[in-house]
Amino acid sequence: MNMQNLMQQAQRLQREITKKKEEIDNEIFPGKYEWVELSFNGKKELKSFKITKEGDIKEEDKEMLEDMILLAIKDAFQKIDAETEKKLGQYSAMSGLM
Numbered sequence: 607m608n609m610q611n612l613m614q615q616a617q618r619l620q621r622e623i624t625k626k627k628e629e630i631d632n633e634i635f636p637g638k639y640e641w642v643e644l645s646f647n648g649k650k651e652l653k654s655f656k657i658t659k660e661g662d663i664k665e666e667d668k669e670m671l672e673d674m675i676l677l678a679i680k681d682a683f684q685k686i687d688a689e690t691e692k693k694l695g696q697y698s699a700m701s702g703l704m
Contacts, residue, residue: 619697619700623694623697626693626694627693627694629648629693630648630686630689630690630693630694631647631648631649632647632648633647633648633689634646634647634653635647635648635682635685635686635689636681636682636685637678637679637680637681637682637683637685638678638681639674639675639677639678639681640674640677641657641658641659641671641674642655642656642657642658642671642674642675642677642678643655643656643658643678644656644675644678644679644682645682646679646682646683646686648686648689648690650683650686657671659671
């Protein structure tokens with residue numbers, strides 16, 4: 607394989623990686639747990655946040671609500687990480703490209 611072909615292949619690979627990363631960055635990933643619904647984009651930027659519990663939240667429920675928020679965030683981040691691995695995992699052996 608000559609150097610020019612190798613460079614073209616590397617550029618094509620870089621374009622593929624960039625395209626897949628942009629797809630992930632623009633996708634919305636929901637996170638949900640009990641009274642909490644939120645969504646992040648693939649860059650892990652918060653896009654929406656909603657408390658779904660009707661009525662007042664009692665003082666004793668605040669700590670539980672805080673836990674629900676953390677679990678909803680974890681749910682969304684796991685989805686982002688899974689999608690990133692699905693789309694870009696094949697390139698992970700090529701260090702420095704992602």
